[in-house]
Amino acid sequence: MAIIETKDLTFRYEDADSDALCGVTLSIEEGSFTAILGHNGSGKSTFAKHLNAILLPSGGKVYVGGVDTADESRLFDVRKTAGMVFQNPDNQIVATVVEEDVAFACENMGLPQEEIRKRVDECLAAVGMSEYARHAPHLLSGGQKQRVAIAGVLAMRPRCIVMDEPTAMLDPSGRAEVIRAVQQLNRETGMTVILITHHMEEAALADRVIVMKQGKVALDGTPKQVFSQVDRLRELSLAAPQTVQLVHALDPAGTVLSPEALSVEECVGQLMKYLEA
Ligand SMILES: Nc1ncnc2c1ncn2[C@@H]1O[C@H](COP(=O)(O)OP(=O)(O)OP(=O)(O)O)[C@@H](O)[C@H]1O
Numbered sequence: 263m264a265i266i267e268t269k270d271l272t273f274r275y276e277d278a279d280s281d282a283l284c285g286v287t288l289s290i291e292e293g294s295f296t297a298i299l300g301h302n303g304s305g306k307s308t309f310a311k312h313l314n315a316i317l318l319p320s321g322g323k324v325y326v327g328g329v330d331t332a333d334e335s336r337l338f339d340v341r342k343t344a345g346m347v348f349q350n351p352d353n354q355i356v357a358t359v360v361e362e363d364v365a366f367a368c369e370n371m372g373l374p375q376e377e378i379r380k381r382v383d384e385c386l387a388a389v390g391m392s393e394y395a396r397h398a399p400h401l402l403s404g405g406q407k408q409r410v411a412i413a414g415v416l417a418m419r420p421r422c423i424v425m426d427e428p429t430a431m432l433d434p435s436g437r438a439e440v441i442r443a444v445q446q447l448n449r450e451t452g453m454t455v456i457l458i459t460h461h462m463e464e465a466a467l468a469d470r471v472i473v474m475k476q477g478k479v480a481l482d483g484t485p486k487q488v489f490s491q492v493d494r495l496r497e498l499s500l501a502a503p504q505t506v507q508l509v510h511a512l513d514p515a516g517t518v519l520s521p522e523a524l525s526v527e528e529c530v531g532q533l534m535k536y537l538e539a
């Protein structure tokens with residue numbers, strides 16, 4: 263079942279002389295992990311903001327959990343279904359103690375204290391931050407802060423989490439922490455994940471990769487289907503993962519080797535084949 267559907271979605275910012283989104287039709291399966299890639303300005307953030315009704319379509323439709331995001335009376339349902347995580351964890355943290363920060367949205371929803379306690383504990387555990395419950399968020403590392411921000415979104419029990427470059431401001435270990443937490447959420451709780459990223463290795467972990475260009479979907483498929491198109495990716499100003507690039511450089515025509523080598527193991531397998539050929 264699709265949790266998110268967009269039909270011929272177009273959007274133009276006020277005062278802009280061209281559309282930031284030009285007819286995007288997509289269906290995202292509940293429980294899937296989708297990565298969205300694309301060069302700067304291709305429309306990724308504009309698309310993401312439509313999934314949470316931060317922006318409303320200029321043309322076409324967006325349905326989140328079956329609800330039309332343009333239906334003002336259902337705004338709360340839309341926001342509750344699709345939670346958003348942004349790039350800068352510092353802008354998302356509002357309290358001075360981690361557990362209070364995670365509880366913030368639940369407090370606003372007026373949930374009973376007992377229920378809030380339960381959710382905060384659960385969500386901190388889900389992102390591996392339980393032991394920091396009583397810590398001050400501003401003293402945490404970037405990766406830890408971002409995991410606290412994710413826990414705060416999870417506490418609203420969304421069915422889908424939309425992340426707009428959540429690792430862009432993090433160092434490699436922080437990035438790995440966040441991606442591990444997200445992957446685990448998807449696998450263990452069946453949470454639908456939409457991850458916007460500039461990192462190919464992160465996108466390679468998804469079930470599906472969508473590449474945007476100038477407000478349109480340029481490529482859409484499994485990571486293997488998308489990343490094996492080395493030349494097409496270059497046209498879209500993106501680089502294939504290093505493993506794919508290496509295999510492609512050795513055998514550009516793909517006569518002996520398969521460019522679908524995303525993992526280091528697959529790449530080694532292809533290199534062995536190359537040496538034997
Ligand atoms: N607030 C705004 N007002 C006017 N134009 C905007 C606004 N925000 C974005 N745009 C334009 O809309 C287009 C899509 O921008 P968007 O931010 O969605 O791209 P993006 O793929 O998220 O880029 P990035 O990788 O840099 O985050 C770009 O041409 C951008 O200049």
Ligand SMILES: [Mg+2]
Nearest residue numbers: 306307308426
């Ligand atoms: Mg963006």
